[in-house]
Amino acid sequence: MEINAADRAFNVFTVVSRHTDLQTYTGNLKFQAQECDRLGFTGMLFFVGNDTPIDPWLAAAQVAADTTRLSPFIALNPVYMHPFSAARAIATLSYLYQRRVYINLIAGASLAAHDALGDVGADHQCRYARLLEYTRCVRSLLSSRRPHSFTGQYYQLKDLQLPLFLPEALQPGFFVSGHSARAQEVAGALGCDQVAMISPQLENPLGRGGVYLGMVTKASVTDAWREAHRLFLTDEIGQQVVAYSMKYTDAQWKNHLYQQTHATDVADGYWIAPFENGRADCPYVVQDHRSMAGMVARLVRQGTTSFIIDLPEESEQLVEIAQVFTLARALLSTSEDDLSPIRNKGGKHD
Numbered sequence: 001m002e003i004n005a006a007d008r009a010f011n012v013f014t015v016v017s018r019h020t021d022l023q024t025y026t027g028n029l030k031f032q033a034q035e036c037d038r039l040g041f042t043g044m045l046f047f048v049g050n051d052t053p054i055d056p057w058l059a060a061a062q063v064a065a066d067t068t069r070l071s072p073f074i075a076l077n078p079v080y081m082h083p084f085s086a087a088r089a090i091a092t093l094s095y096l097y098q099r100r101v102y103i104n105l106i107a108g109a110s111l112a113a114h115d116a117l118g119d120v121g122a123d124h125q126c127r128y129a130r131l132l133e134y135t136r137c138v139r140s141l142l143s144s145r146r147p148h149s150f151t152g153q154y155y156q157l158k159d160l161q162l163p164l165f166l167p168e169a170l171q172p173g174f175f176v177s178g179h180s181a182r183a184q185e186v187a188g189a190l191g192c193d194q195v196a197m198i199s200p201q202l203e204n205p206l207g208r209g210g211v212y213l214g215m216v217t218k219a220s221v222t223d224a225w226r227e228a229h230r231l232f233l234t235d236e237i238g239q240q241v242v243a244y245s246m247k248y249t250d251a252q253w254k255n256h257l258y259q260q261t262h263a264t265d266v267a268d269g270y271w272i273a274p275f276e277n278g279r280a281d282c283p284y285v286v287q288d289h290r291s292m293a294g295m296v297a298r299l300v301r302q303g304t305t306s307f308i309i310d311l312p313e314e315s316e317q318l319v320e321i322a323q324v325f326t327l328a329r330a331l332l333s334t335s336e337d338d339l340s341p342i343r344n345k346g347g348k349h350d
Contacts, residue, residue, distance in 0.1 A: 011042040011306045012325055013073050013102070017313055018279070022053060026062075032315045033063040036070055039322040043071035043102055045308060048080055050113045057089050064097040073102040073308075075177075077109060078130050079119045083137035084160060090172050091142060091164040102173045104195065107131045107183070110245065128182040130154045135174065135190055142166055175210055175306070179256060195308060197257065197282045200266035202295055208303030214274060214284035214310035217320045221269075221288040228271065228286045231312040238278030257283070269295075274312075282310050289320070293327035300332060 014036050017028060036044055044063060046056035060072035072093055076086055090101050107127040114120065122130065133152040140148045143166075147159035176187040177195045187194040187209075195210035204211040216231065218224040260272050260283070269287040274280035285292065296307070309321060 010300050010304065013043045013045050013306065013308045014041055014318070014321075015045040015308065015310050016047065016059065017311055017315060025054065028315070029059065029063065030066050032311075032318070033067050033070060035315060035318050037067035039318060041070065041318075041322075042306075043073040045073040045104060046075060048075040048077055048106065049109055050116060057093075060101075061093060061096075064093060064099070069099065071099050071102055073104060075104045075106050077106040078127075078134040078154075079109065079114065079117055083134055083155060083157070084141060084162075086134075087138045087141035087162055088164075090138070091162055091166055094166055094170040094172070095164050098170070100170055100173060102175065105131055105135055105174060105176045105186075105192075107178060107186075124180070125182060128178075128180075128186050131176075132186045132189055135186075139174075139190075142171060177212075179205065193306060195306070198270075198285065200260060200263055200270050200283070202267040202270060202285065204299050204302065204304045208305065210306035210308060211299060211304050212282045212308040212310070214280055214282055214312075215292065215321050215324070216271075216284060216286045216312070216317060217289055217292045217324055219289055221286075221291065224286050224288055227317075228284070231314065232274045232277060232279055232284075234273075235277040235279070239276055242276060242278045274310075279312075280310050284310070289324055289327055292324045293331055296324060296328035297331035300328070 014032075017032055033044060044060075046060050048056050056074050060074055063070065064072055081089075090103065093101050107130075108114070108124070114122070130153075133150075133154045137148075137150050137152075137155050137157060140150065141157075141160065141162050144161070145165055147161040148157060149159055150157040174190060174192040175195045176183055176190065176192060178184075178186075179196055184194055184206075193209035194206055195212055196205045198211050198213040199205050216224055216228040218227055257272070257275055260266075263272070269285045269291065271284040271286050274284050275282065285295065287295070299307075311317060
């Protein structure tokens, strides 16, 4: 949903459900996509990685075919795709379904994934340098009507041209994921928004751009917490897997998030348990509709332009989340309110 309120416009994306039963994956994906389309969400984010069961480009094409407005929002990592292939895939999706594609630029994966792919020797700094070159190549291929050449440290293109040319209205929207200073530099060099996870104080750490969080919300906070604990059970094996995985990552966002599992100085509603149990890659916020809408309105007033909302495996929360953004739009159309988050003395919810 692209919401316009009080001269402020922002997008709301959901993420593809982490549904693990491949026998029912296709049906669940279609249901979630059509619900997101019906409720007016901007798009749906598709993950990429060695452990992603379904190719994100093929899944995005299927979702585009099953919906009328929903935009594919696809994670793109240079290690998996040549710039020409990425540009052609973006152009094809946009042309076939006549809607804008959004791209979530990812610099790296787990160290084990890089090793398995033979992508060795590139440290954190090098991967972001490669991402910058990569994105410049993709953008140039999508925007040029003439053959394009590029000579860089990581990519060399000579007189390369896409057979499809996208008009300005269908040019993709790019986001850079990451919390590091290097991620911020790349986003600045590309002139695109950076995405960061919501902080323990329920703030956008960047103060602007995109914010990534999960939401569990109901009409009352008691019902919201009851639903949260039903959806995300304690999983000791999941906790062990997360702890083990921390030995094989140099991702600053993941290390930072893992350190928050025992934090106590957090705002009311901030919940790290889904990540701690291996069920999410971001913090969740658990609040009633009105409190959640107040948080959204405050973040928009401060400069947030996109929300990427993580979902539990069950998609029933979509309707509740849509209600939150409807309330937030109403708040943004009124005068400034005191929308500061309430601080909680304990980091765990009983």
